[in-house]
Amino acid sequence: MTIPMVKYTGVTKTFGDREVLTGIDLDIAAGEKVAIIGPSGSGKTTMGRMLMTLEEPTSGTIEIDGVHLWHMSKKDRLVRANEKHLHEMRGNVGMVFQHFNLFPHRTVLQNVTEAPRRVLKLSKEEAEERAIEMLRKVGLYDKLADYPAQLSGGQKQRVAMARALVMRPKVMVFDEVTSALDPELVGEVLEVIREIADEGEMAMMLITHEMDFAKEIADRVLFCADGNIVEEGTPEAIFEYPQTDRLQSFLKRFRSAVYSMA
Ligand SMILES: Nc1ncnc2c1ncn2[C@@H]1O[C@H](COP(=O)(O)OP(=O)(O)OP(=O)(O)O)[C@@H](O)[C@H]1O
Ligand SMILES: [Mg+2]
Numbered sequence: 001m002t003i004p005m006v007k008y009t010g011v012t013k014t015f016g017d018r019e020v021l022t023g024i025d026l027d028i029a030a031g032e033k034v035a036i037i038g039p040s041g042s043g044k045t046t047m048g049r050m051l052m053t054l055e056e057p058t059s060g061t062i063e064i065d066g067v068h069l070w071h072m073s074k075k076d077r078l079v080r081a082n083e084k085h086l087h088e089m090r091g092n093v094g095m096v097f098q099h100f101n102l103f104p105h106r107t108v109l110q111n112v113t114e115a116p117r118r119v120l121k122l123s124k125e126e127a128e129e130r131a132i133e134m135l136r137k138v139g140l141y142d143k144l145a146d147y148p149a150q151l152s153g154g155q156k157q158r159v160a161m162a163r164a165l166v167m168r169p170k171v172m173v174f175d176e177v178t179s180a181l182d183p184e185l186v187g188e189v190l191e192v193i194r195e196i197a198d199e200g201e202m203a204m205m206l207i208t209h210e211m212d213f214a215k216e217i218a219d220r221v222l223f224c225a226d227g228n229i230v231e232e233g234t235p236e237a238i239f240e241y242p243q244t245d246r247l248q249s250f251l252k253r254f255r256s257a258v259y260s261m262a
Pocket of ligand 2: 044
């Protein structure tokens with residue numbers, strides 16, 4: 001049996017007295033591209049943030065490539081992970097958010113070399129070599145010396161992607177990375193995701209409202225609602241043959257919203 005790259009088992013999350021995730025079970029295979037759709041507040045971002053070690057599950061476990069993320073084994077018992085373990089595990093995951101959060105007083109190149117130098121302890125030369133390779137990949141080789149304020153939203157988002165990819169994660173989480181962009185800048189960002197997806201090796205969680213894009217690149221689509229995965233399947237199954245009332249009405253509402261904007 002092959003080990004999944006990502007495995008959630010009975011994962012719950014409670015904020016105050018609200019259970020926002022109610023027991024997520026999810027396996028993502030190495031190289032698999034999973035799109036996550038669903039209404040606002042259904043817990044999609046929380047799922048991604050847990051993988052990035054930004055949010056701790058209330059109960060349940062998450063494994064990355066067969067190793068517990070939030071726990072470690074001690075005398076055959078699972079105990080809460082310490083900061084060192086979390087730090088090591090975090091290196092397996094890259095996340096890109098809706099808002100890019102670049103360092104405003106550092107150049108594009110400095111933004112991308114920061115983590116390889118600080119976290120991976122690479123020399124300046126090694127970090128720059130890797131960073132330049134990534135910035136070339138996202139089409140920003142000519143912007144190395146620019147500051148974030150000099151870039152368009154789409155370019156900033158591509159720097160944020162290079163900054164995550166330069167760490168060579170096993171899993172990438174993209175959380176609504178195009179929703180803060182002007183419509184004409186969405187395409188260039190999706191194009192970069194498409195290229196990364198086509199390379200194949202990385203597992204990807206793509207939280208998105210871009211249904212056509214999800215359909216095109218995902219191996220599997222998860223529909224989340226009310227804190228759990230309500231329906232999952234191939235893009236064709238989810239978009240063409242939704243089974244639950246919940247998904248049918250979500251897609252209907254979504255489509256009428258898109259048509260009314262057109
Ligand atoms: N740090 C927090 N403290 C309290 N409540 C939170 C926190 N983070 C998220 N929540 C709540 O948890 C629920 C799920 O939030 P989450 O951001 O995961 O939803 P989402 O599916 O990503 O929604 P959207 O599509 O709007 O991005 C929401 O009701 C939200 O208000
Ligand atoms: Mg969200």
